[in-house]
Structures are given as structure tokens and as C-alpha cells.
Amino acid sequence: MIPVVSLITDFGWRDEYVASMKARMLNLLPGLRFIDISHDVPPQDVRAGAWLLGRAVDSFDRGTVHLAVVDPGVGTDRRSIAVASRGAFFVAPDNGLLDRILDDVEEAVCLDPKRVQSRTQRTLSPTFQGRDLFAPAAARLAAGERLRDLGDPVTDFVRLNWKNELVGTEIRSEVVWVDHFGNLITPIRAADLDRLSTPLSVVVGDRRIEGLSQTYGEVENGEVLAYIGSGGTLELARRNGSLERYLGAGRGEKVTVTGATE
């Protein structure tokens, strides 16, 4: 078993920040492998990071350690946590970033810098705990250390609210992520749509889309479509174009799905 640490941050690619975390982990466990999920979470946007993390985790093997750092509260008294959930480990600030895996928590601790850092003997930077606390915690979990070695148990967590309400024959929701292609992604699952009667129509901004497609090829170039995306939730796209640019819509934009009235 080759230990794998995935990384998801808002650090971008320009600076040495991501490499410093990886180097610090290799100090502790030279055989470690890294998979970068994304470092392009919008700066300080915990909600966007939480959504992306939720999309990514299911592709990874059991035993993976997911290191997530979007941390506007670094240096305040917000807690740092490590969590076992769905057979994997997660290390992050306790600010909602792990929201999408917290319903399945098996065990969780509040990271204790003294216990996490015992081997590395470095000081804890008040502005970069990704390198000085989260990275060593992730490496130690990847090395097989137990959660309870890193801190005391914790059972309550900061949670987020994903707007996704059924009201009459409507689901009222919003865009939670815009991908590289300009596709607009919502938190509405296929199972949510099953609660409405077909035919469905989707409204985003001033645009109405009638019915769901299976794939882009079902509409003409430049046309707008709605479909269940690879992450299992409703997405809106423009074939061979960017719906984000076409509509001028982004994260937070209202999305309404309306079913038939019976």
C-alpha cells in the first residue's frame, strides 16, 4: 500500500506554499505520493472549497489522506481537525471546509500542535499552519499513526448550508461552482429531481431550459442545456462555449427547477 495524500487549497500555483507543504510531508514520510486536486479554490472561499472536496473524494481509494486548507481564520482560535470518514482521512481547519463528508464521521480529533509537531521540532507560523500543522498531521496519518495520537476527540463541527429547497413544485437552489469550461454546477442531486413530476424546466438568470439532456451532443453548438454532471448533480452548460460568460452568471446565481403541476 503506497500512501497517498491529496491536496486542495486556495494557495494558487505561483508561490512556494504548496511545495513547502509537500516537502514538509516528505521529511516525515519519504515514500508519500501526492495528488493535487486543486489549488485554485477562490481565495478564502470555504464554501467553494467544501463543494470541490465533496466532488473529488469518491474517486480516491480507501486510506487516502485528504489535506484541505482554505483558512481565512488562520491564527485566530478556530480549531484544526482531523477526521476519519468514508474510509479516508481528512485534515483541515474546522470552518466548514469538510462539510460534505461530516455526515459520515467515524472518528475525529482537534489537532494539538504539540502532539502533531513532536517530531519535527519547528515553530508554528501564525500565518501558515498548512505547512506547520496540517501537513505534518497528514503525513503522520499517512504513515499509519492514529487520530487519537494527534489530539483529543471532537464531535461538533462548523457546518455549511447548501441552498436546495423543495417548495411546492419547485426546487430553489443556486450555482455552487463554475468549472474551467464555464459550466454552472448546482447542489441539486438526481434524487432531488425525482421528487418533481416531468416535464422539468430549469431557470437560471433570464434563461429557461426545457427538459434534461444526457450529454452535450444532444443540442446544437452554442445552445444551452441542463444535465446530471459527472459529480452527480444538476449542471447547466452551453455546448462548445462558456455558459458563465454567455449569461454573465457565477457562484451564488439563483437556479430554479420547476416540475409539472399534476
Place this chain on the structure above:
Amino acid sequence: MIPVVSLITDFGWRDEYVASMKARMLNLLPGLRFIDISHDVPPQDVRAGAWLLGRAVDSFDRGTVHLAVVDPGVGTDRRSIAVASRGAFFVAPDNGLLDRILDDVEEAVCLDPKRVQSRTQRTLSPTFQGRDLFAPAAARLAAGERLRDLGDPVTDFVRLNWKNELVGTEIRSEVVWVDHFGNLITPIRAADLDRLSTPLSVVVGDRRIEGLSQTYGEVENGEVLAYIGSGGTLELARRNGSLERYLGAGRGEKVTVTGATE
């Protein structure tokens, strides 16, 4: 022998898409190593992706598996292929993306989702076959499975046309790639230029360049030069600046090389 998979896509770095493909491959072959060639192929631009792939492959060892996904036709009836060429393997949609290695095909198959996926037991997303079909096919080839285990033989392929015509004492061509430094790259090989008599002159946009240089240092700062680049074809650049920005020229811009009339 440590198996290596290279990746070239138009997925960008913002989303979980690349990581999902890597995670899926690690599910099948935990010892696999990845080298990212680029995820910044312009969205849906098969031609640009094909060019970049052709530039990259020769640096890699025999036995490397190259996973290429620029796939505007995902979910339509376009075929998915795996190809052995030049001692390496290539997995991609059959849309021209592999054009530059198809003259040397040793063996090729049309991927059969049922055979590729037999071990993974996942459904095939109609919008993300990179993760659900191409990635497992690449991992299985890296693990030593044979092409014929993944599908039935195929011998005809979608091809591209690289504009590069000799007309009298002129070669008429175009810019096929613009690099990070703003250098303009053409498909004109050194051998093509040998068919013209020196001295040569190159015209791009409203700019004429007399003669070829060996390296940037032969001209003054800010001056424009033409040279055979590291990929073996004619490139145009501005010393310590971006020729793209200087000329306002990009992919598709006409380039004409004129030889002496004898």
C-alpha cells in the same frame, strides 16, 4: 520498470477533473507515476492539443502511456481509441488528437467500455469519459495488458491537416501554437526550409524577418527573430518580450517563408 502515464487535456487546473482521472488510475495500479504535460490546451481545441502532444512525446521513454483528452464530441458516437506507436501507447478520442503519431501506428483498437471497465464496475458518465473510460484504459495498458484486451482492431482514424505548402519559392503555413512566453510556433520543419534557397525571409502579420537566428542572444532586446525551436520547427519570437502581444497575432495567423529566386 516504473510505469509512467503522461496527461494532456483541456481540463485546466481549477476543478477536480485531472485528480479524478489520476485517482481512478491509482485504483487500478497503485505504483503508477504521472507526468502532466499540459491541462491548458484551449478548451475543445483538438488541433492545438494534437500539436502539443506531438512536441512532447519524443522526450519520454519507450513504454510510456500518453493519455490525451480534448473531447468536444464526448457522448456522441465518436470512437475512443488506444494506439501503439513509436514504442509508446496513446489513449484518446478518435477526433484527430493523435494525428502527429498516427503515421507510425503499430497496433490500434477501438475502446470497448465493457472490456475496459470490467474490473472497475462503475457506470460510464456521458460527459466525463476521461475519468470513466480513458483513465482506466491507460492504467490497464500501464499495467501491461494488451491493446487487444481493450477493444477490436481499428485501422482508419480521423486525421488533421497541418497547413504547410510549398508554392514556388514560398512555404505558406500558419501559427499552430503560442507558448507561455508569447513565441509563435509553426509546423515548418528544418527539412522543409532546406527546399528553399537562402537567404530566407519570413513574414508574419505585417512584420518581415530577414534570415534565421540560432538563439535569442543574436538580436537586440525587443527585436524580432526566427529560429528552429526546441521542438524542431520554425518559431518566431521577440527577445525578452512577447511576440504574441507585440504583433497581436495568435494561432491561425498566416506565416510565409520566402527563399531566394535562383
Place this chain on the structure above:
Amino acid sequence: MIPVVSLITDFGWRDEYVASMKARMLNLLPGLRFIDISHDVPPQDVRAGAWLLGRAVDSFDRGTVHLAVVDPGVGTDRRSIAVASRGAFFVAPDNGLLDRILDDVEEAVCLDPKRVQSRTQRTLSPTFQGRDLFAPAAARLAAGERLRDLGDPVTDFVRLNWKNELVGTEIRSEVVWVDHFGNLITPIRAADLDRLSTPLSVVVGDRRIEGLSQTYGEVENGEVLAYIGSGGTLELARRNGSLERYLGAGRGEKVTVTGATE
């Protein structure tokens, strides 16, 4: 011991350049591991690259090989060097890029293409020595070859000047790096500030900051602060925002720290 090569360049992520260097290194040493520090050094900006390299190296283990390529003089007669310093190896053009580790040089050679390339039998591109000279040199050092096998000893180097002057009760310096969050980073170390009497005030552009903070949480959202950053030098930031955008300030912007007059 698993050999690690770190990479820092101005090549960006769009092209095959970085992958070509990695592939060339894997040709020579298949077990090699890579950590990308950054490929977003501003094009041809040796000074910015040197700063970033200095920030990154201390997180890495002894024995790491750092491959650094920001090389506006490629193809001219500037020298190529390999250096042992602080227990690690460095391969780079001799243009100042290694400035921040040159005070601790243990051994250094001027790379001799004939000796570096003896095994690879490739020609030396006059425009891409990162791939054809620096990468094989790095791989050979990672494989345990000695510096003296790659070239003849060298003891003088191109150096840079980091503006950081104590004048009376003032330190006069400048912004040397702007990070992904828009934080402005200076070369002023904590020890430099100890030479001034408190209270300190910092001026950048038309903005004055009174006193140093420990972390972002000590000021209100949107407020500006000064603190010793994770790299050990004075940084200026705006809480939950970009100070770069807020002030319209970037690299080279003057920064003055004034101590109390006694």
C-alpha cells in the same frame, strides 16, 4: 533514500517544457520524484526567481536537487553551474538565480555539456538548455554522481543586490515578491527590525501601518497589516483581500520601516 528534484522556472504550465525536463530526467533515473515549487516566476525575472527559491529551500530535506531555470541569456556565453550548499544541490544558469544560497557554497562547478550529456547522446538546443543541459545534470546529481564529474570548479558567481539599507532610524527596502493572495513580501528579516527601536511604523505607497501584528485575525476585515511572514521576512497584507490590488502596488514598490527616535 528516494531522490527528489524540485523545479522552479518561468516556463508556465501551458506548454510541454516542464514535462520535457521531467521526462528527460526519468530517462536517466526512473525512480526520481519531482516537487514543483513554481513555474510562474514572471518571465525572464531572475530576481523574482531567486527570491522564491530562497523561500522554498529550507523546507526540503538534505540531498534534494533544486533545478532552477529562469534564463534570459540562454544561448549566450553565460555560464551554467551546479552548486552544493546547505546540504542540497542546485543546478541553474549563473545569472544570480542562486543568489540566496551562494553565501553557503560548499562546492561548485561550471557545467560542461560534453560531460553532462555523455550518456544521453542528444544535441544541445540553443534555446532550451533546461531540457538538454540542466535537467540531465540534475538527474545525475540525484543519482549520486559527483559535482566534479559534471564540470570544472568555479568560485566566482553573478550575484544580486537585495535592497535593504539601514539609514539612521529607517530601513529602506522594497517589495520583492507578490503572492497569490496579493500580499507584498519584503527582504527585511526579523533580525533587521531588531536594530530599530519600537514602536515601528511601515510605509508602502501612500499607506502607513503602525506596529506589527502576529496574524491576520488581529485586524478587522479589509484592514492593512504588517507582520513577519512564513518566510521569515516582513510582509504587508490586507485581511481577507488583496493588498496588491488595493494599493495598486507590486514588485519594486518602496517600503520604509521607521523606528522610534530615542
